[in-house]
Amino acid sequence: MTTVEPGPPTRRDSGWTSAARGLRNGVANASRIAGAGLVRMGGAIAPVTGVVTPFGRIALASAAGALVLAGVLGWIEFLFLGATLLAAVVLACLTLFGRAQYRVEIGLEPARVVAGERAMGRMLVTNAAPRRSAPTRMELPVGAGVAEFRVPSLDPGGGREELFAVPTARRAVIPAGPALSVRGDQLGLLRRTVRWTEVIELFVHPVTARLQPSAAGLVRDLEGEVTPVVTDNDISFHALRAYEPGDPLRNVHWRTTARTGTLMVRQFEETRRSELVIVQSTDAAHYASDDEFELAVSITASLAVQVLQDGTTMHAVTDALRLRTATPTALLDDCARIEPVAGVHPSLRELARAQTSRLAAPSVVLLVAGSMLPVAEFRGVQRLFGADTRVLAFRAEHGARPGIRSAGLPVATVGRLDELPPIVRSVRG
Template sequence: MTAEQVSQAPAVAPGRAGAPAQGRTEYVEGPGGWVPLGVRVVRFGRSARERIGRAWATVRAVVTPAGWLVVLWAIAGLVIGLVFGWGEFLIGSAVAFILLLLATPFLVGREAYEVDFTLQHDAVVAGQDAHGAIAVRSGRSRLALPGRIDIPVGDGLIDFHVPLLRRGNEHREQLVIPARKRGIIDVGPATTTRTDPLHLLQREFRWAEIRTLYIHPVTIAVPSTSIGFIRDLEGSTTRTVTSEDISFHAVREYAPGDAQRHIHWKSTAKVGSLMVRQFEETRRSTISLVLDLDEGSYANEDEFEMAVSAVGSLGVRALRDGRDVRAVVSGEVPEFARSSVRALRQLKVTTPRALLNDLAGVASGSDVADLPAITRMLSEVSADTSLAFLVTGSEASLARLQSAALAFPADVAVAAVVCDPQSEPSIHPIGHTRVLTIGLLGDLRQLLAKRARV
């Protein structure tokens, strides 16, 4: 098996703050197989489409719909006039080219406005509104004519009118940005548009910077993750026997290479041969959160949003408890290569804010690795997991959950959180895995508290 380590940005638009989340992709076939080549072709095609799209967007930003009609008439008139020798079409084409030429000088020069745009907060919780302010000043011109300011907000647009401004005057507007759904959106830049009298060409002036607004998932306070699942504060003992640790297990005969400081002299005197201490390996409590992004695991979008909120609630609680936390999601895998490619992406867990920022951008899809593949990769690349939460939806079968849980070693506690609004909250075991079914996000707090009392 060969593996390719790659860095992936979160599944959001480019230009985000912070380092990109780390991902890992593994090819079951050798590096010369057709699957790696196919994956590279898909990525190259996506990159080419993005570049062509940016170039086309630049042209569209300059030429208005009326301008496109004039361009079309200029080209068609020139072709028809030259082919058929019709002078009228040649004259019409010449007039169209002259109009485009005369419109060009209106795009030259500097804008009379100076615009400042600020966001009050760059992160809000889904369901709340974000607030901002914009200030427009007339700094250079003696008189700035009325105009319009446009502020892109994701795929939408906020615009407002600017009145006549004398030099040094300022006009301020308070903005309210609805943040109904979780996501990461770009706000800005504020733009003003200059155009010619016939509105054939236009030029946008951009002010300030693009502000990134993180709309975090809704989270709730849950009981400490150290209660009910992991009860010690410093570390949990495992079944692995080692010669270097603090939790005494037994004694055994001395073997070459054993440290002399671990010789148990009382047992040596009793048995008549060197005996050394053995210890149970202890590990710091590391919590792994696995979010299933396969849209086939969820009956609807509400289930997926509940799953994202559950991961956020568990992660924030664990980080505030001072736990080592690892959060992973399904990595992108082309449909034709799902049987031979595995991929996962790690979310940033340095702080609760960093985790929620990354969760704001995750999205479900059909071209992602399934849950059992993710847990197998996680257990292979990380051996320090002591507690794992697998978060998925109601369409994930119990057999699939059990297969995902069996990827972890036997000494790892595994809990599956199934988001199903149509079911009553419950907790029941499947083998060594505890399945927590929640109908509402608040059920997660109740079930964890119930488990803590057991």
């Protein structure tokens, strides 16, 4: 069998290839130009199309369909239906005209509460126009809901104050706002809103237990704890030794050097400032219920607040957050933001490794998790840190009897928040 090799392309073939390539490029350029034009057109007509509600789009589509059917089939009923729907949309357009000038202020009192406490909000609407305003409707999103207020006609400089309650049954950060004035028809075909304020937040802090001073931190040093590590530069004197090249001259003990005839330098015992780390797992798989998760957050907040009040350097971390520890208020604000997550870290050990890798070696590590986390995972975290680090675990188990099990690592079971103070005292001892 003879194989025929393809010959070089003819001039005619090259011409067809170039023409096809040019056609493709032309189509691509035309598509890009058309796409950019549609985008600009969409941006230009967005203020118009944006006022049409989903129900309004259904009404317009139904009107168009009814008029087409009336023209094709000659049915007067469809003509009447289409004309009625179009008339409703036209009349709805009349409700959109007009421009209000308001000053709107919203506030929350107080701005921070503990879960279960009462919180009230206030909205003040003032007519800033030189003429009397028309009645309007104001909407104020609060959390997952929307509060609606009817604002009557106001004289120039006149105001209307509205009060509203904010639900604070559970720990959360509840956004309030922005305040919107709404113009539209009663059927809900068209809707135009104007934004008057920014969003403000209400912090609903977790419930905390009051712990005894120094109980939460489980550390008792104020100016440093002496360790067995010997160093050449610290404040706790240990012993003298012979001078070695490179030793700083400021550590030379000249009196002993003069007596012995040999350069002698001081040695010191290393002192360490207490540093505590709280690690809370927020993986939803580690908790049997939402109440158990809230109990764990309250345990973390209670321990952290007392540690800060004791003046101990502290870091608090979760799967998704590194809590601020500058002040107890900032810490509780961040505790209000803690939410369950799923699969961020494969284990508690990996969580502790990832979130503490850039921190200084801690004196104490406190672990907080739920009842669905095996106790063996707590022990896995213990092996991350050196022998000088004390590791304690708190296991939230809603409704369980309190207790402390210790098999190389103290694991305290907390069934109710009011059981935390005696448990901390027991662990400390």
